[in-house]
């Protein structure tokens with residue numbers, strides 16, 4: 001049985017009645033198979049699963065898609081039921097931020113200004129602030145996040161470590177369509193033609209991974225990924241395509257690495273990433 005609550009008081013009532021372990025899966029709704037995979041992974045590890053559905057105004061820039069972000073609570077509940085979630089917490093903005101936009105926010109540090117943070121100023125302040133609030137409200141043993149939002153996952157792990165938040169953060173590999181496109185709620189914005197163009201991102205990652213598998217060094221891996229993206233000619237507008245340390249630390253890259261890409265397809269901004277194994281001696 002999946003219960004739906006909207007207020008923090010009702011959430012607290014259900015939460016305090018749960019014996020055993022609790023996992024949380026935080027989402028902005030418009031649930032797809034990527035979310036469902038997170039829910040099933042949580043179900044396997046914990047006695048109780050809480051899903052949060054909240055389109056967090058704090059993480060949207062003034063020209064971004066907060067107003068038009070898809071809100072599909074009824075079908076989201078079906079996904080949650082199918083995946084065996086115990087509780088869905090879908091608060092209103094006024095319940096999450098009763099005092100209005102918070103003056104005190106989590107500072108994500110230098111990594112929060114890079115990559116996604118460079119294109120979306122304030123984004124990670126907003127994300128980490130709501131993630132910390134939702135962790136306080138749900139008090140989970142485990143929190144599940146998708147690798148699709150790799151920088152977010154990295155920063156959530158770092159916040160929990162740096163601020164001694166007592167939760168195990170679990171990363172879940174990216175779920176893709178058969179042709180490689182990473183599932184994302186924002187894929188709904190794409191026209192048929194744009195969806196074809198959006199394959200530039202996963203194509204670039206696959207080319208980079210293949211180049212690394214052939215023993216090429218970091219520079220050649222990046223060149224292969226850029227060529228496959230079709231820089232300048234794919235119809236997608238590249239924001240960044242970078243090969244970094246798996247913890248997103250600055251410095252030389254060798255051994256295990258991460259290839260990350262962000263691009264605009266029409267009005268829609270998409271991100272993707274993949275693990276890459278480089279020669280440790282390279």
Ligand SMILES: Nc1ncnc2c1ncn2[C@@H]1O[C@H](COP(=O)(O)OP(=O)(O)OP(=O)(O)O)[C@@H](O)[C@H]1O
Pocket residue numbers: 026027028029034035037038144145146147148149172173174175176182183184185186187
């Ligand atoms: N394809 C996917 N595979 C695995 N996890 C995913 C996938 N898509 C989203 N998630 C994870 O689900 C959680 C909630 O994400 P969110 O609700 O923002 O969905 P989204 O598809 O990433 O949306 P958007 O398109 O707005 O970025 C995050 O931890 C996110 O990384």
Ligand SMILES: CC(C)(CO)[C@@H](O)C(=O)[O-]
Pocket residue numbers: 026027028054056059127130131149152
């Ligand atoms: C973690 C999150 C639910 C915070 O609003 C959001 O950034 C998301 O859906 O990835």
Ligand code: BAL
Pocket residue numbers: 059149152
């Ligand atoms: N999927 C991460 C949340 C965001 O893009 O706003």
